[in-house]
Amino acid sequence: MSLPPGLRRTPMAWAAAVMLASLVVLALVGPLVWGASADRPDASAVLQGPSVGHPFGTDNLGRDVLARVLTATRPSLLLALAAVLLGAGAGILLGASTAVLGRRARRLTAGLINLLLAFPALLVAMFLAVVFGAGAAGAMLALAAAGVPGFARLTQTLAAGVAGTDHLAAARVLGLGRLRLLGRHVLPNIAEPLLLSTTTAAGTSLVALSGLSFLGLGVQPPGYDWGQLLNQGLDRVYAEPLPALAPGLAILYAALAFQLLGEVLAGNAARRGPAPRTPAPTPAPWGSPRPKAGGGPAEEGLVLQVEDLHVELPTPDGPIRPVHGVSLALRPGEIVGLVGESGSGKSLTALAIADLLPYGARVSRRTLRLLGADLAALAPKERDRHLATGLAMIFQNPASALNPALRVATQLTEAVRAHRGASRAQATAEAAEALRRVALPPAVLIRLS
Known part of the structure; x- marks a missing residue:
């Protein structure tokens, strides 16, 4: 297993690579090499202790415990990985959607995430395992569902740092749909921490799945995984501890391998030092209240006509009005400059025209026409399409104006x-x-x- 160049000299990275490689090899060749002896009963060797032929003893049917532990590597890992991938996928989509949904839908989604987080994940997994029915599929789905809230909250927090960036605002001006906003502008910019969390969660999922099997809610006979083998060996743990110790060591080994991998990836990400993202509010649709269609009289030959534009922003000390009574007219080939000190409302004026004001901002205007069309008279989809094809906004900060993932x-x-x-x-x-x-x-x- 090859390592990224920045990780080759890290002992922890080598340890994680060797441990993961051994798990992969066991998962691939275990059933082929030891599958027959793991399933072959031997009445003459029932409940034997450790010996040369059976290093970890035999079970109540005379089957070799070590062979069964090695063969159980594949189902144990596959079920744990399937559970964490399903849970992570659903949770990431749920959390990331808060960056592109409307104000009301975003609040409802955030409230749902908070509600789901109020229940302990392990108790949820046990309850759902009973609801879905005891078995490998039920345990996997139960763990996946229990993992959704945690991934959703993490993704929601990360997506908030992308929601207010200029490149996402520019993508809204282009009229991109929510799915494209998620796939091209939100998820690629938060993929790294999500990958780290998913890697670490794989080890937790393996332990939880083994726990469900240990309680009889997971894999059912004649199938078996490490949790079920641990249950079978626990009855004789005081007389012969090795049959119970073997699957326990396997669970510990695999969980430690995933944990080390997560630590290595996190350390590598920290050494690269990605640029920090400052959370910002998500851009909102055209502010409230909306004026009625029709405003002041239209002037011929104008590219942009703005009359009596007002923008109000809420603050803890009360609303402020950085844009008050702005009017401007722009003809083809003409340049109009807005001059003012920092914080005077220049950018807010442009954002109000481009329909990119932050949530909570209130805008009013007597007239707003772009390329001859009254924006207040257009339906929301028509207005978005007209803005996307008729208006461009160049943001002043290239670090956030350009999407680093594209x-x-x-x-x-x-x-x-x-x-x-x-x-x-x-x-x-x-x-x-x-x-x-x-x-x-x-x-x-x-x-x-």
Whole structure:
């Protein structure tokens, strides 16, 4: 098993790699090599202690305990991994959805996560194992369901750090759907800590699954896993401890391997020192209250017409109004500059026009027309499409304006491909032409691809 370059000199990394490699080998070859002796009863060797032929003794049917422990590696690991992957997948989707849902749906989802976290995971797993029915499938589904709230809360916290970034706001301006926002802008930027948590949770899932089998709620005879073998050996633990010790050591070994892997990955991530993300509120749809359609009289030949724009933001000390009575008109080829000190409302003015104000902000205006269309008179989907194709916003902080999980060339061509159905080649050609118009060599697209 190869290690990433930054981990090759770490003893813990080598230990984790060797332990995981041994588990993989046992899971693959265990049933082939020891499966026959593990299932073969021998009436002449019932409940024997350790010997040369049976290092860990035999069970009540004369089957070799060591062979059964080695053969049980595959079902024990597969069930534990399946449970953690199902739980992590559902929890991650539930938690990440809070970054792209509307205000009401986000509150309901957050409330559901808080409610689910109020119940201890192990008790939930035991209850659901009874509901689903004793057996391998029921225990796996019970553990997966019990793990959903923890992953959902972690993902919700991580997604909050991406929800307020400029590149996600730009993706909203493009009109991307919620699934594409999740897949391209939210999940790729929080994948690393989620991977670390999933790796660590695999060891916890293995122990929990073995516990359910030990209690008779997991794998049922004639099948067996480490938990069931531990139960079978416990009856004679005082007379012959090795039959109970063998599956216990196997559970400890596998859980420790996953824990070490998580520690190694976490240490490697910390050494790389990713840029911290500051949680910020998720951008909201057009603020409230909405004015009625129709505003001031329309002027011919204007690209943008704004009259009497007001923005109000809530604070602990009461609302503030950083944007008050702003009016501007922009004609084709014209440049309008907004001048003011930091915090005076310049960016909020642009965000209000682009429908990207944070939640809680209230906006009112007498007139807001873009390319001749009154935005207040458009249906929400029509307004979003009109903004996505008729307006572009260049954010002042490139560190958050560009999505670090996507190539720059992909982001330069995304608008054309998303709203005009252009092919990759056509979008690249149009992006190259746009670069020429601003005196940038088109070859930059190749370097950024």
